[in-house]
Amino acid sequence: MGATEDIDVIHRGFAAFSAGDMATLNDLFTEDAVWHVPGSGSLSGPKEGRDAILSFFGELMTRSGGNLKVELDDVVGGGDHTVAMSRNHASRDANTLDQRAVIVFTLRDGRVAEARQFFEDTALNDAFWD
Template identity: 55%
Template sequence: MGAEENVELVRRGDEAFNAGDMETLRELFAEDAVWHASGSGVLSGVKRGRKEILAYFAELGGRSQGTLKVIVNEIIGGESHTVQLQHNHAEANGRTLDTDGVITFRIRDGKVIEGREYFEDTGQGDAFWA
């Protein structure tokens, strides 16, 4: 796959994530994919395998009471790496998450094999997800 196809794959993932469409997300991730969740909070750390990654995404939805939205600013595609600039917003339990971030994706054979989150304010994220 080339850069354009990788951008489209990430865009499909964003749409599925925001819609809570776990079936589409399952199709986009390799079985042995790895996700690096930023910060030092309860949800931070490495998620190994598609099952753990999807469970993590579901936990984000649950803890945000379904309000988490990823607003994509730009997706920059490459042959094996694709970068997404984004803004995250959620409100739950009297707390607000409002932060910019970047996710780097490694893609192989049309599937995400690795994702790494980087956020402007990981402390805000750690507090929100607690």
């Protein structure tokens, strides 16, 4: 697959996440995919395997009371990686989260095989979700 097709996969993934469409998300990840979450919080660390990634997404929704919104700003495709720039919004108890994030994706045969997430403020992200 080329950069254009990989960009389309990422757009579909963000749309599915926003819609809570777990069936589409399930189809967009390889079974052995790994999602890397930076930081030292309770949600940090690698999520190994598609089921662990989808469980992580569910935990984000549970902890935010379902109000996590991820707005995709841009997607750039290259030869080996596809990069998504987004803004994350959520509220939890009296706290709010509003920050930029970058995810570097590696795709294999039209599916996400690896994702490395980076936050504008990793400590803020850790504090919000813990």
